[in-house]
Amino acid sequence: MEKRKSDCPALPPGWKKEEVIRKSGLSAGKSDVYYYSPTGKKFRSKPQLSRHLGNSVDLACFDFRTGKMMPGKLQKNKQRLRHDQANMAKGGKPDLNTTLPIRQTASIFKQPVTKVTSHPGNKVKTDLQRATEQPRQLFWERRLKGLRSSDVSEEVLRTMDLPNGIQSIGLHSSDETLLSAIASALHMSSAPITGQTSVAAEKNPAIWLNTSQPLCKAFTVTDQHIREQELKVQQARRSLEEALMANSLAQAAESKTELLEGKVA
DNA sequence: AGATTCGGCGT
DNA sequence: ACGCCGAATCT
Numbered sequence A: 001m002e003k004r005k006s007d008c009p010a011l012p013p014g015w016k017k018e019e020v021i022r023k024s025g026l027s028a029g030k031s032d033v034y035y036y037s038p039t040g041k042k043f044r045s046k047p048q049l050s051r052h053l054g055n056s057v058d059l060a061c062f063d064f065r066t067g068k069m070m071p072g073k074l075q076k077n078k079q080r081l082r083h084d085q086a087n088m089a090k091g092g093k094p095d096l097n098t099t100l101p102i103r104q105t106a107s108i109f110k111q112p113v114t115k116v117t118s119h120p121g122n123k124v125k126t127d128l129q130r131a132t133e134q135p136r137q138l139f140w141e142r143r144l145k146g147l148r149s150s151d152v153s154e155e156v157l158r159t160m161d162l163p164n165g166i167q168s169i170g171l172h173s174s175d176e177t178l179l180s181a182i183a184s185a186l187h188m189s190s191a192p193i194t195g196q197t198s199v200a201a202e203k204n205p206a207i208w209l210n211t212s213q214p215l216c217k218a219f220t221v222t223d224q225h226i227r228e229q230e231l232k233v234q235q236a237r238r239s240l241e242e243a244l245m246a247n248s249l250a251q252a253a254e255s256k257t258e259l260l261e262g263k264v265a
Numbered sequence B: 001a002g003a004t005t006c007g008g009c010g011t
Numbered sequence C: 001a002c003g004c005c006g007a008a009t010c011t
Helices: A046-056 A071-089 A128-133 A140-144 A175-188 A199-203 A223-260
Strands: A005-007 A016-021 A031-036
Touching (some): A140 A175
Antiparallel strands (some): A005 A016, A016 A031
């Protein structure tokens, strides 16, 4: 029988893949794919695998049948996005295992999207109170734990450093989730992000937490901070300018040689 | 009981 | 057409 367990490079070390051909019945000739964890537990579907691995491995591009990462699966993600949004609209919960962390908390959702179809104008409600006064889940930031950004080749990008003055509240959130929380807060609200200004929040965040602020201690921004930031922006702009310059020079040189070689019609 | 195998529902 | 998972069957 074709029952060889093979290594699966797309998964963490120790995971094995197996393909079993069905040999009788209506579905004879079809095959089933199984995965085995390093501890030997058998997995027979992507959802099951996803549940077990949690956020430690992003299976969004993982093709269960072939066992390979397929960047082209981005296309299929569009379908999933629709699906998720449909669920959200019905009040359902997003599937935290398979949903990419794309803008669940970002600005595009901060405004009401309810259409008043019974009126001829058919306008979108502009009641911003609603949007800001909705109940918020406490400590939702914990969901962000372990999330990392990566480029198309799955290379994990280096995260930013936070200034010393910014410290998280509660023992729960690491620096890593704090950065995500602050970034999300900046997206979700146009109000200033100050951190938790109530001293009580530090003692018992479960009660005193201001849910419209990220889970970090109140901080102050000094002129020094601003100057340092300005410097960083200037440096970034300078290196971008250099990169663009080098790029256009290279392109110019390339089209020139193409002309000389008669490649252009 | 646990492993294996195919059916069949839902998408 | 296929992924996923229930359950019949096998060991």
